Structure formats: C-alpha cells, structure tokens
Amino acid sequence: MLLDIRDLHVRYGNVEVLHGVSLQVAEGEIVTLLGANGAGKSTTLLSISGLVRSFGGEIIFDGRALHKLPAHEIVHAGISQAPEGRRVFGTLTVEENINLGAFISRDKEKTAQTRRWIYELFPRLAERRKQLAGTLSGGEQQMLAIGRALMSNPKLLLLDEPSLGLAPLLVRAIFDTIKTINTAGVTVVLVEQNARAALKLAHRGYVLEVGRIILQGRAEDLLSNSQVRNAYLGGA
Amino acid sequence: MEQFFQQLTNGLAIGGIYALIALGYTMVYGVLRLINFAHGDLFTIGAYLGLTLLTSLALTEHLSGFLGVGLLALMVMGLVSLIGILLERIAYRPLRESHRLSAVVSALGASIFFQNAIMLIYGAKYYVYPQNLLPNTPIFILGMPIPLMRILILLASILMMIALYLFVQKTRIGTAIRATAIDQAAARLMGIDVNRVIMIVFCIGPALGGAAGMMVGIYYGQINFTMGWIYGLKAFTAAILGGIGNIPGAMLGGLLLGVIESLSSAYISMAWKDAIAFVVLILILIVRPTGLLGERVAEKI
Numbered sequence: 001m002l003l004d005i006r007d008l009h010v011r012y013g014n015v016e017v018l019h020g021v022s023l024q025v026a027e028g029e030i031v032t033l034l035g036a037n038g039a040g041k042s043t044t045l046l047s048i049s050g051l052v053r054s055f056g057g058e059i060i061f062d063g064r065a066l067h068k069l070p071a072h073e074i075v076h077a078g079i080s081q082a083p084e085g086r087r088v089f090g091t092l093t094v095e096e097n098i099n100l101g102a103f104i105s106r107d108k109e110k111t112a113q114t115r116r117w118i119y120e121l122f123p124r125l126a127e128r129r130k131q132l133a134g135t136l137s138g139g140e141q142q143m144l145a146i147g148r149a150l151m152s153n154p155k156l157l158l159l160d161e162p163s164l165g166l167a168p169l170l171v172r173a174i175f176d177t178i179k180t181i182n183t184a185g186v187t188v189v190l191v192e193q194n195a196r197a198a199l200k201l202a203h204r205g206y207v208l209e210v211g212r213i214i215l216q217g218r219a220e221d222l223l224s225n226s227q228v229r230n231a232y233l234g235g236a
Numbered sequence: 237m238e239q240f241f242q243q244l245t246n247g248l249a250i251g252g253i254y255a256l257i258a259l260g261y262t263m264v265y266g267v268l269r270l271i272n273f274a275h276g277d278l279f280t281i282g283a284y285l286g287l288t289l290l291t292s293l294a295l296t297e298h299l300s301g302f303l304g305v306g307l308l309a310l311m312v313m314g315l316v317s318l319i320g321i322l323l324e325r326i327a328y329r330p331l332r333e334s335h336r337l338s339a340v341v342s343a344l345g346a347s348i349f350f351q352n353a354i355m356l357i358y359g360a361k362y363y364v365y366p367q368n369l370l371p372n373t374p375i376f377i378l379g380m381p382i383p384l385m386r387i388l389i390l391l392a393s394i395l396m397m398i399a400l401y402l403f404v405q406k407t408r409i410g411t412a413i414r415a416t417a418i419d420q421a422a423a424r425l426m427g428i429d430v431n432r433v434i435m436i437v438f439c440i441g442p443a444l445g446g447a448a449g450m451m452v453g454i455y456y457g458q459i460n461f462t463m464g465w466i467y468g469l470k471a472f473t474a475a476i477l478g479g480i481g482n483i484p485g486a487m488l489g490g491l492l493l494g495v496i497e498s499l500s501s502a503y504i505s506m507a508w509k510d511a512i513a514f515v516v517l518i519l520i521l522i523v524r525p526t527g528l529l530g531e532r533v534a535e536k537i
Contacts, residue, residue, distance in 0.1 A: 072430070
C-alpha cells in the first residue's frame with residue numbers, strides 16, 4: 001500500500017469530526033472519497049497533508065508515519081494537495097504560483113521539465129503566465145491549483161473538490177486531465193461532491209458519513225449500489 | 237529656498253530611518269498579523285549596542301572611519317537580529333495558536349521588559365555617541381551645503397531598502413515570505429517551513445531596526461533608553477500610512493512622514509511636529525483606510 005490510514009480520529013476543539021477512518025490507496029490508483037457536506041472528506045485530506053493534527057490513529061505513507069511530521073516535510077515525502085477553494089496566491093503571477101509548487105525541488109532541470117509538462121496539460125496557464133492568479137477565472141484557478149501541486153513531482157496527489165463551481169464542460173476537461181495525470185504515474189485521491197463523475201473516473205471509492213466510512217468498494221460496484229444511487233446519484 | 241531644501245533633505249534622512257523601522261513592523265504584520273510592539277525597543281538596543289561596540293572595540297581607531305562604522309553596523313545588525321529571533325521564540329511562538337490579543341499583550345510585555353533591561357544595564361540617563369566618527373564636511377548640491385552625514389544616512393537606508401526589496405522579490409526565500417504572508421496554510425502545502433519563514437522575518441526586521449537605532453545615535457549624537465517609544469510610534473504610523481503589511485508602502489510612508497515632519501516643524505511649529513504627523517495619519521486613514529499603497533499594490537507584505 002502506498003497510503004495506509006488506520007483508525008484516524010480528528011477533533012476540532014472538543015468536537016470529534018473523524019471517528020476512526022481507515023482507508024488504503026495502492027500505487028497507481030485513483031481513489032475517490034464521497035459524502036455530503038461535513039462528512040469529513042476535506043478533514044481527511046487535511047490530516048494527510050498535516051494541516052490538521054490527528055488525535056488518534058496512524059497515517060502511513062511509503063512506510064513512513066506521516067501523522068508525526070510537520071506539513072512541509074509531508075510535501076518532501078511525496079504528497080501534494082490542491083486544496084478546497086483552490087487557494088492560489090492571488091497577488092502573485094501564474095508563473096510565480098507554479099514555481100512555488102516546486103519550492104522543495106533543488107533540481108532546476110527537472111523543475112523546468114515538469115513546468116513544460118504542466119503547460120502542456122493546461123495551455124491556458126501558459127498563455128496567462130504573467131497574469132496575477134487572482135484575475136483568473138474559477139476554472140483557470142483550478143487548473144493552476146492542480147498544476148502547482150504537480151510541480152513537486154508528487155507520488156500522491158490529493159484533490160479536494162476540483163469541480164466545485166465550474167461549468168459542466170470545464171468539469172469534463174478537468175476530469176480528463178486528472179486521468180492523464182494518473183496515467184503518467186501519479187496516484188490520486190479525489191474528494192468530490194459530483195459522485196457520478198468521480199466514480200466513473202476512479203478505480204475505487206469510499207463513502208463517508210458524519211466522520212465514518214460506511215461503504216467502500218470498486219467504483220463500478222459503488223455506481224450500481226442502491227444505497228449510493230439513492231443518496232448521491234439522485235436516485236436515478 | 238535654501239531653508240526648504242535643507243529641511244527637505246533633513247526630512248528624507250529622518251524618513252529613511254523611519255522607513256527602516258517601519259519595515260520591521262510591516263513584515264512581521266505581513267506574516268503573523270501581529271503588531272510587534274517590542275520592535276521600537278529592538279531599535280533602542282541597536283543604538284546602545286552600537287555605542288558599546290564603538291567605545292569598547294575602538295574599531296574606528298584601527299580602521300578608517302567608513303569601514304569601521306560599516307563593520308560595526310553589520311555587527312549590530314547581527315546581534316539585534318539574534319535578539320529578534322529569541323523574542324519570537326520566547327514571547328510569540330508559544331502563543332501562535334491562541335487568540336491574537338494574547339500575542340499583542342505579550343508584545344507589550346516584551347517591550348516593557350526590554351526597556352527596563354536597558355535601563356538596568358546602562359542606567360537611566362542620556363548617552364552621547366562619540367563625535368566625528370565620520371568626516372562631516374558639507375557637500376554642495378545646487379550651491380547649497382548639505383551635511384555629509386545626512387546624505388550618508390539617506391544613502392545607507394535606501395541601499396538597505398533596495399537590498400530588501402530585491403531579496404523579497406527575486407529570491408526563493410523571498411517568494412516563500414510573500415507566499416506565507418498571502419496564505420499560510422497554502423504556503424505549507426507548497427512545502428514551505430512557515431516557522432523558518434517567520435524566523436527569517438524576525439531576523440530581517442530587527443536587523444534593519446537595529447541599524448536605524450545606530451543611525452539615530454550617529455546623526456543626533458544622543459541616545460536614551462526610552463527613545464524606542466516615540467521612534468517606534470512614528471515608524472508604526474509610517475507603516476500604516478503606506479499600508480500595513482506592504483513593503484514598498486512602509487518605505488514610502490517612512491520617507492513621507494519624515495519630510496512632513498521636517499517641513500512642518502520649519503514652517504508651522506516645532507512644538508507641533510508630532511501632532512501634525514499624527515493628524516496627517518488620521519486624514520489619510522479617513523480618505524484611504526488601507527493606507528497609501530494598501531490596495532493599489534494589492535500584495536500584502
């Protein structure tokens with residue numbers, strides 16, 4: 001297993017929001033986390049990245065215990081995240097944002113190569129590289145957030161609601177790109193509200209409900225699961 | 237005309253000193269959203285350390301004036317930045333997760349501590365900087381004699397500001413500082429060690445403040461353990477004037493405040509110069525609550 005989360009508990013103040021989440025991600029997979037607002041999907045991703053501290057349980061990545069590491073060392077370990085709400089550095093240019101993604105990289109040649117790849121994936125970013133990130137459209141900012149996260153050449157990419165607020169056509173484009181990124185060898189954990197699109201893209205999925213995993217399985221099984229269909233796929 | 241020009245250059249020299257101190261306030265505010273009330277006292281420590289090193293090492297006797305004072309300034313900057321780092325570790329870092337007001341109270345406490353520590357060590361009296369450290373012959377600009385010292389002070393502060401600006405804009409660490417100021421959580425997701433960034437900011441700010449303290453000692457010849465209060469207040473005003481959190485804003489605000497003060501004391505009233513400086517601040521905040529560069533240069537730090 002590339003990523004192994006065992007019995008993760010997280011508290012915000014006195015309120016426990018994750019009550020023992022366990023999930024596994026194998027190398028090369030796309031795994032999606034589904035669930036309603038407040039189910040704990042984002043919290044799970046934030047704990048993997050070390051921005052939220054766990055209260056109990058373990059997060060093992062590539063044989064290392066992540067839950068003991070500070071956030072910046074988790075990036076060094078090979079995990080990066082395009083967080084909820086994109087969080088691009090609005091008053092920096094697109095190119096500065098992209099370069100910040102490679103902050104941990106010392107290898108200039110490799111960084112330039114990755115940057116070329118990202119500009120190939122998202123030609124719009126190349127066109128707008130001198131523009132301030134805050135002036136981009138929502139879709140472009142999402143591309144920037146994903147591109148920036150890829151700049152550290154992660155083994156595992158965490159994506160938090162990449163489709164949020166985007167037009168359907170753009171969602172399709174972003175999901176196609178995620179597929180391309182995965183084919184290039186990057187393992188992906190995808191948090192989504194758009195359950196149907198996520199399950200079509202992913203290999204496996206987990207369904208969270210108020211801080212617990214209630215269902216898990218192969219994506220096609222979840223797609224045809226009646227409970228999932230009723231709750232997350234509009235009952236169709 | 238002559239008086240105007242003299243006051244203008246004098247104001248620019250003082251303004252350069254304000255700007256150096258203001259940069260410390262604004263950078264710390266940029267990354268921590270904290271007003272470091274102990275910053276004025278770090279400035280005082282710079283003035284006192286400069287004096288102690290000047291008199292005990294007698295560097296200026298062994299080296300030529302400029303080189304000696306330059307070396308000394310570097311030593312003072314190094315020492316004050318060490319104190320700045322300790323200040324952050326002891327007074328601010330343990331309170332990072334608590335309410336913002338706690339850190340502000342801690343800053344006030346640190347300020348009182350520093351002021352009393354200086355008084356205990358040096359005594360509650362005025363000290364006089366050794367005179368004639370540097371040759372103070374007037375330089376004639378447009379036929380008007382300007383004291384060399386004034387020009388040197390202005391040049392030194394402008395050089396330091398340019399160096400800082402280039403550092404923040406062009407280097408990897410500088411970009412990390414800007415990113416941390418914009419969004420700390422996102423910066424951590426980039427692999428930036430935010431604690432290290434904060435340490436670097438608490439190294440740069442106090443270094444500039446300490447250098448400013450030494451400049452005041454050399455320029456006015458007289459220092460005192462409470463001087464950090466009024467200079468700190470003025471520099472804080474300058475930082476707000478330019479837009480707090482904004483580096484070019486602090487530079488502009490400092491220079492502007494120095495000139496306003498100098499001109500108003502010459503043409504309006506010497507006794508009212510502090511009041512006029514603060515009235516200008518109030519007026520600008522009414523018209524532009526974000527400060528002069530607060531919005532136009534949207535980047536905060």
